[in-house]
Structure formats: C-alpha cells, structure tokens
Amino acid sequence: MPVVQFKRKTLEKLVGKKLTEEELRNEVPMIGCDLETINEEEVEYEVFPDRPDMLSTEGFARAIKYYMGIDKGMKKYPLKDSGVKLDKQNVKARPKIVAAIAKEVHINDETLRSLMQVQEKIHKTFGRERKKIAIGIHDLNKIKPPFTYKQVNPNKYSFTPLGWEKELTLKQIREKHEKGRYADILQDHEEWPVITDREGYTLSFPPVINGRKTELTTETENIFIDVTGTDQEAIEKALNIVTTSLAERKAEIYTVEITGDGKKPNLEPEKIKVKPEYIEKLIGEVLTEKDIKKYLEGMGFEYNKGEVLVPPYRADIMHPIDIVEEVAVKCGYDKITPSMPKVATTAKPNKERESQEKVKNLVVGLGYQEVKNPILTNQENHFERMQRSKDKVVELENPLTKDYSICRRGILHQVLQNLSKNQHEPYPQKIFELGHCLTRDKKEELGVKTLTKLTLTKTDNEVNYNEATATLDAVLRNLGASYELRKSRDPSFIPGRRASIISRGREVGVVGEVHPKVLNNFGVEKPVIAIELLMENIIK
Amino acid sequence: MYKLTEEGKKYLDEGLPEKNLLEILKKGKTTTEELKEKMQNPAVAINWARKQGWIKIKQGEIQVDKEPKEYPQQISLQKISKGEDLTKQKTEELLKRGLIEEIREDIVKQAQKQLEKEKINNLTPELIQTGLWKKANIKKYNIEAVGKKKYPGKKHVLSYYIEKVRKVFLEMGFEEEEGSYVESSFWNFDALYTPQDHPAREMHDTFFLKKPRKTKMKNKELVKRVKKIHEQGNNESKGWGYNWSEEEAQKLVMRTHTTPVTVRKLQEIEPPAKVFSVGRVFRNETLDYSHLPEFTQIEGIVASEKVNFKNLLGYLKEFYSKMGFEEVRFRPGYFPYTEMSVEPEVYVKEKDEWLELGGAGIFRPEVTEPMGIKEPVLAWGLGLERLAMMHLDLKDIRNFYYKNDLSLLREAKINI
Numbered sequence: 001m002p003v004v005q006f007k008r009k010t011l012e013k014l015v016g017k018k019l020t021e022e023e024l025r026n027e028v029p030m031i032g033c034d035l036e037t038i039n040e041e042e043v044e045y046e047v048f049p050d051r052p053d054m055l056s057t058e059g060f061a062r063a064i065k066y067y068m069g070i071d072k073g074m075k076k077y078p079l080k081d082s083g084v085k086l087d088k089q090n091v092k093a094r095p096k097i098v099a100a101i102a103k104e105v106h107i108n109d110e111t112l113r114s115l116m117q118v119q120e121k122i123h124k125t126f127g128r129e130r131k132k133i134a135i136g137i138h139d140l141n142k143i144k145p146p147f148t149y150k151q152v153n154p155n156k157y158s159f160t161p162l163g164w165e166k167e168l169t170l171k172q173i174r175e176k177h178e179k180g181r182y183a184d185i186l187q188d189h190e191e192w193p194v195i196t197d198r199e200g201y202t203l204s205f206p207p208v209i210n211g212r213k214t215e216l217t218t219e220t221e222n223i224f225i226d227v228t229g230t231d232q233e234a235i236e237k238a239l240n241i242v243t244t245s246l247a248e249r250k251a252e253i254y255t256v257e258i259t260g261d262g263k264k265p266n267l268e269p270e271k272i273k274v275k276p277e278y279i280e281k282l283i284g285e286v287l288t289e290k291d292i293k294k295y296l297e298g299m300g301f302e303y304n305k306g307e308v309l310v311p312p313y314r315a316d317i318m319h320p321i322d323i324v325e326e327v328a329v330k331c332g333y334d335k336i337t338p339s340m341p342k343v344a345t346t347a348k349p350n351k352e353r354e355s356q357e358k359v360k361n362l363v364v365g366l367g368y369q370e371v372k373n374p375i376l377t378n379q380e381n382h383f384e385r386m387q388r389s390k391d392k393v394v395e396l397e398n399p400l401t402k403d404y405s406i407c408r409r410g411i412l413h414q415v416l417q418n419l420s421k422n423q424h425e426p427y428p429q430k431i432f433e434l435g436h437c438l439t440r441d442k443k444e445e446l447g448v449k450t451l452t453k454l455t456l457t458k459t460d461n462e463v464n465y466n467e468a469t470a471t472l473d474a475v476l477r478n479l480g481a482s483y484e485l486r487k488s489r490d491p492s493f494i495p496g497r498r499a500s501i502i503s504r505g506r507e508v509g510v511v512g513e514v515h516p517k518v519l520n521n522f523g524v525e526k527p528v529i530a531i532e533l534l535m536e537n538i539i540k
Numbered sequence: 541m542y543k544l545t546e547e548g549k550k551y552l553d554e555g556l557p558e559k560n561l562l563e564i565l566k567k568g569k570t571t572t573e574e575l576k577e578k579m580q581n582p583a584v585a586i587n588w589a590r591k592q593g594w595i596k597i598k599q600g601e602i603q604v605d606k607e608p609k610e611y612p613q614q615i616s617l618q619k620i621s622k623g624e625d626l627t628k629q630k631t632e633e634l635l636k637r638g639l640i641e642e643i644r645e646d647i648v649k650q651a652q653k654q655l656e657k658e659k660i661n662n663l664t665p666e667l668i669q670t671g672l673w674k675k676a677n678i679k680k681y682n683i684e685a686v687g688k689k690k691y692p693g694k695k696h697v698l699s700y701y702i703e704k705v706r707k708v709f710l711e712m713g714f715e716e717e718e719g720s721y722v723e724s725s726f727w728n729f730d731a732l733y734t735p736q737d738h739p740a741r742e743m744h745d746t747f748f749l750k751k752p753r754k755t756k757m758k759n760k761e762l763v764k765r766v767k768k769i770h771e772q773g774n775n776e777s778k779g780w781g782y783n784w785s786e787e788e789a790q791k792l793v794m795r796t797h798t799t800p801v802t803v804r805k806l807q808e809i810e811p812p813a814k815v816f817s818v819g820r821v822f823r824n825e826t827l828d829y830s831h832l833p834e835f836t837q838i839e840g841i842v843a844s845e846k847v848n849f850k851n852l853l854g855y856l857k858e859f860y861s862k863m864g865f866e867e868v869r870f871r872p873g874y875f876p877y878t879e880m881s882v883e884p885e886v887y888v889k890e891k892d893e894w895l896e897l898g899g900a901g902i903f904r905p906e907v908t909e910p911m912g913i914k915e916p917v918l919a920w921g922l923g924l925e926r927l928a929m930m931h932l933d934l935k936d937i938r939n940f941y942y943k944n945d946l947s948l949l950r951e952a953k954i955n956i
Contacts, residue, residue: 029871029872030871030872031872032872032873032874034871048872048873048874049739049874050874051874125739128737128739131737132737231781231782233781273776281848282848282849282880282902282916283848283849283850283880284848284849284850284851285850318773318777318778318779318780319773319776319777319778319879319904319905319906320776321879321902321904321905322879324879324880325879325880325881328849328880329872329880333853333870333871333872333882334869334870336849336850336853336870337850337853338850338851338853338854338856338857338868339850339851339853339854340851340854340855340858341842341844341846341847341848341851341854342846343713343812343814343842343844343846343847344713344812345713345714345715345812345813345814346713346715347709347710347711347712347713347714347715348714348715348716349706349710349716350716350717350718352718353706353716353718357703360695360699363693364692364693364694364695365693366693367692367693368693369691369693369694369946369949369950370694370695370696370699370949371696371944371949372696372698372699372940372941372944373941373944374833374834374941374942375721375794375820375822375834376747376794376822376833376834393751394722394749394751394752395749395750395751396747396748396749396750396794397743397747397748397749397750397753398743398747398748398824399747400824400825400826400827400833404833407721407722407794418944418946421943421944421945422944422945422946422947425946425947425950426689426691429946430693431944431946436721436820438721438722440751440752445755445758446720446722446723446724446752446755446792447752447754447755447792448720448722448752448792450720450721
C-alpha cells in the first residue's frame, strides 16, 4: 500500500487549522489510513489503495476537513473551456488519453513536491506501475496547442527526453534512460505512443518520459496535464484527482477537447441509488434518512431521496455498499457499539482435526515434544541428503530463495535438521511432528493431494531398532490399527534395521535406525531412530 | 515371618466365606441353591461354619444355630496384614487353611542385611514386605532443594493456541472447515472479487506453482457468474470494467489466506450458518524477525439475514475477550472483498500498546451473489503467531517454523 509524506505545516495550511499530534495519531486514521511515522515537521500515512484521491496533500487535507466537520456538502469546482483540442489517433499500444489545463498554478517547491508525489503514487498503485495510468505534467507556456496523440516507429522517431542533452529514438530511451524500463509495457507493440504539439515538439512519450523543454520550474504558472492508459474510467478519475487537487490551491481548471470523447475533465458527480433502509440494516445502528443525509454530506457527498451524488475525485464507489461504508466511517467505527446477535447454529468440529488431536495426545504421552516446520522446503534436504529420490513433488514457480522452493512430501528431513540444530540441548531428545504434506495427484481437483504424516524421532548416545518398533507398536495399537513389518529398502535407514509398515495391505510408512550417512549429511552426531507414518489409512 | 497369600488377601478385603454366610443367614434361612446366587464359594462357607457349630441344615434349609460374637480368623488376617505376630496355634490354623505363607528366608535375610547400615538410603521391597522397616533409620533429604529438570512430552506452543481458538469458536456454535494449501487463483482471488491486475496477485506477493501449474474449473456456471461480476458488475454494481481471463484464474497458488476455505463453503451453506477454519497461509515475503512467509490464519464467517456491522464488531470483541484480551478497538481497513472493512486491534497491558491482528469486514455483494448467497456474510481473517509471541515474550517471529529451538519449546508455558 502507498505511503505518503506530508509537511505538517502544509497540511495545516490546507486544512485551515492546527492539527495536534493526538488528532494526527488517532483521529485521522479513522478516515481510513494508517499512521506510519510522525515527528515535529512531517507525518507519514499509508493510504488504502481504494483512495487514490488521498494521495495528494490537497486531497488528504480535503478528507480531513470533511471528517473533522470543517467542510460539508459537495464541493463545486468551476470548470472553464480552454478551446484547446487534442487529436486522439488510433494508438494501439495505449488507446486512451484525456487532458486538462490548469492556470494560475504558481508552482513553488511545496506544490511541486505535492504534484510529484501524487503523480508517482498514482502511477505505482492505482496506475499499476503506469500500465493502467500514466500522468504527464508540462509547462503550458512552452508548448503550442493543438496537440496530437499518435503512434510512431520507435526505431526511427526521436526526441530529447527529460534528463538528457540530445535526441534519442524511443528504442534508445528504453535502453539508456533511467525510466526506460517503463517501455517494457509497450514491448509487444510495433508502434509506440507520443504526444506532440502544433510545431511537432514531443511533450511526452507515455508512459515512459516527458520532453526536456517543458519541465516544470518554480516559474511555471500554467500547466498542461495528460493522462494516458488502457482504462477510460481510470484515466478520467486520475485526471479528476489531479485537477481537483490543483483547484484546492485556487488554480483555474480548463477543459481540453479530445477527439471523439468530448471535453475533459468531467467533474460532474456520478449518481448512485441507495435505499436508506439498506444502510441502516447493514450498519445496525438506528439511522433516520436525515442522519444519513447529514453523514453523507459530512463526507463530501450529496443525498436526496435515495439518490447519492458522488464527488468526481472518488474512484472507489462502485456499489451501494460503498456508500454504506461512507456513512459508517462518518458515524465513527469507535462510536458503533459491538453487539452479539442470536444466530443459532450447531458446533461441528472437523473430524480429521479431532483425530489428529488424539494422535498428538498419544504421542505426547510417550514423552515426545512437538515441533512445527514450514511446508516449503528444498530438494537438497528433502531428497539428496536423505539419499531418496524425488517423486511427484509440488514445485513453486517463483520461490523467494532456493531453500524454500518445493512443498514437502515428508517431514523426516526437517526433523533431522531440527535435531542437528539442537545438539547443545539435554538428551535424550524425543521430537515429533504431525502435519500436512503435499504431492502431485492428477485425480484431485487441484492436481495436488494433501497427506497427513506423523514423524517421530528419538536421539541419544544409545538408541536401537527395538525401541523404535516398541514406540511404533504403542502408537498403532492404541489407534486400533493392525499392522505388519516387512523388509524395507529405504536408503535413509540402516539395512537390517529398517522395516516398511504395512497396514490393511498398504505400505503406510517406515521404521528404523537412520543411516549414518544421512546423519553425516545433516550434521547429526548421535544415533537416531525414526518412524514415518502416513495417517490417512490409520485414522478414519 | 508370614504374609498373606492371594486367597488370604481376598478374604481380608471381602470377608471370610463363613462370615459372609452368617451375614446372609441373619436375614433369614435359605437353601444351597439360593446361596449360589448370593455368594461365592458357598460350599467352603458351609463347611467351615458347620465345623464351628454356627449353622445347622434342616430339610435342605440352612439356618443360624449359634451366632458367634466374633470371627477370630478374620482378626488374625488383619493382624498379619499389619505385620503383627500371632500365637502359634492361630498361625497354624491359617497356614493349614492356606491363607498365609512364610516370607522367603532370603528376603528376610536381605532385609536384615539392609538394616545393618546406620541409615537407610532407599526403602526396599524387602523392608516393606518383612515389616523390618519399623527398625530402619531412613536418611533425611534436603527437602528444600528444587527438583531436577525434566522434560515432559508437550505439544508445540502454537498447537495450544490453535486448540484454544478452536474451542472458542466451537463453544459459539461454529462449524469447522479445512481447505487445501494449494488453491486456484480463482478461489484465492477471483471469487473474492480481487481484480486480475491487483498488486496482491503479482509474483512478489504470491507464490505461484510450476508443477502443477494450472487447474480446470469444473463449475462453468460459477465461472461465468464471477466473470460477469468482474467485468460489468450486477444490477447495482459497476464491476471493475476489464476483460476477465479464465486462464489467469486457473493458475495455481499457495493460498495467501484462508478465505478461500470459507468462500468455497458459501456454495453449500444455507444461512443461518457459522463456519471457521484455522490453517497455514503463504506469502512471498522475505523471512525476518517480524515476517514469516508461512503463518497461521484464523478465519470465520457468519451468514444470516439478521447480522450487521455492529454484530461483526460484536463477534470480534467476543472472540478476543475469550482469548483473554479485554480491550479491543476498531479502525477502518481496506480489502477488495469486504465493505465495510475493519482492522481490529487489542490492547496489550504488559506493553501498553495496541496490536493489530488482522482484518475483517462484510463480504461485498460481488463476492456473495455469485455463490448464491443473498444474506450478509460477516468475515474475518486474524493472525495467530503474534498472540503467541506476546505470550512467550518473543522478539523474533522466526522462532516459529524456522527455528524449532528445543529449549524454547521445552520451557514454553502452557497456561494459554
């Protein structure tokens, strides 16, 4: 989730009152954001991804003003027609574009910082790393309308991008420019987008980089904003967020006419129908229609007889349920009293869990300490160190490290690792794990089968096969499972001191003394007896 | 020296047969046949009682002739059992009847030998059997010394927590459900109305599978409904407005939460219903002192026409109070699949701080409708390891799963 920093002074200036630490710490998060850090000068919040309008300082301040009751009702943002046109051509790689003009912006360090932040954070989250949305901001006085949005040959077309002295082709920008990686978004397309002005100057190569000449400075008064992307609604919302943020600083907003789409931005509120009974029923507090109207106005919405007007910068209202949340937030989550309903149902424990608990209690009774290992493990420990061969293993596509790249099919290798790390602890050491393992199985819905396995080990200066079989017998006898021991070839164990456990005609595990080679492989210095048992056939 | 034989011990506990016979006869006369039902060994009893002249038999009926004041042999048995001596005659009687036997000479000798020491270290079977312990001087210990360390078999500390959580939900009438660690993207994300370009679905957050890579969705109708809700919403909702890809939904992942367990369950339940699940989940996160790529989630849903947001807060408060946290507060949260969304926090007295423990909310209608549920569904996914960390005062969360430090597990208190 995006984290945004604000200067406390700037925020206070925009809100129009002093904000105490207590307010910033405990009240502001009740709008729906998490406080990250706070000091004398700055405050940092994590903004929820459904609220891109709170990514700008101005938008954040606007939300505070509503929540604290300083503002109410829907803001009207005056919109003038600039008469400027943008010729939107068929750009296959990135078909959508909207634009706007803001005058009297009077850029200073503070506004520049805020603009950069909202741009960057929208790119990252709401804009899906510029795939869905990319915003370009230019000094309007240095360019000449009308503008054209077109696709060009990236090998031939060149211009001087921001941060460079000379012209580069679009392909060269991809390779050489520090922002070039964003051109990966376009890589499947033969032609790439650019925005040019009347004189053929390239303002922007979206979503990668702007032209050098039109960079904003503290001299800039008027700006041109373009938003490109793949989703019309998303880019329009992004434009609304940027332009209304500027309007909060008294900038004048002008529309730009886009071929085929009309004048943008469109700051008309959207309408959504919500029944007041629906709101009351879902929140559970007594709410009259008057209350609902008051609360919604308190969040910057308008309400009239079951119809809600949504402010143009809000990108998160897609269902009446989202309006319910607005009312609940304005009520205050801390003011809604928790209450337990009477929903009569019958408890039903999971049978498998219950029998697993019985097995655990039995093994604990034999003096074993339970351990819990990760489900993810690696091939080297699981198979190579165990001298076993790999079979039907569930493998990850994108493991974080090689150490955790497959799902375990068995637990013994992990338990041996546990023993190796605990050699300074008093002996004897008797440990066990009862847990899930996974294996590939085409018959299953997901192609993967879950196995429940029990692994027990004991290590001490002296341990032997007979003790292992006695323990096994104690477990199986008490679980009412008949079994036989047969010759095993498991290379993890010592020949002549290992046996397959057969129950109801099926091999369900192995018992024996762990092979000294395996002990060496794991760095275990005392002999180990072990039992591995597949529980499916045993507990029913 | 003598001790009771097995028969002697039996008569000591149950009474001599002749004594038992007299007790029966005091209530009235009886026949041999009837006696068989009322006592063991009537023949032995009749034989002994007749010898003593206590009973007579007339026309097949047994009755008291002369009631004894006491039963000397019963007293003798008691004396022997307490290690007291008998007169020679009484000893003979019991020996003859096979109710006592002489203690083996070697045992007596051993006991006498043990007594030669000034102080006895250990009480022995010989001393106890022969009664010679009475003459023994048992060495005194330093009784204030603390016992030597022992390690009982124990469950993992997290298991005790899981058991407690299960108990709490079962007490509240929840049904327990289990799911699979491997899930399709469909159930992990799409069914939860998480758009396919959502950051959580990217490689750096979620583990995708290479083998096997995909699954086929069998319920075509459900797939269609979920596709539609993503693309265009329903009557009331706008949807996300993009082209939903079934292929993307087929990709297998290690489940990132236990919510797919309860969402799958939505297909079968008929509200009112309450379901919970406790299980391992996976996130593609770097392992460090405060992050685990594998951890446990406590999942729950309540589906009923009657429930609302107040009740969601009620369930969360009730759960934490049963887990021992009296103070809970609620802050707004955000999840793509719930609205309203809330982050519960509990107050930790010892540390004087609020601890965030997961997320909760009411499932969006875009989640429940395709599953055929019209009622509100309260839902939560809460963390477990952090509760246990506090209990053990652990700073490093890697102690779970990645360390298995025996000293920690052996010493962990189970007053949970």
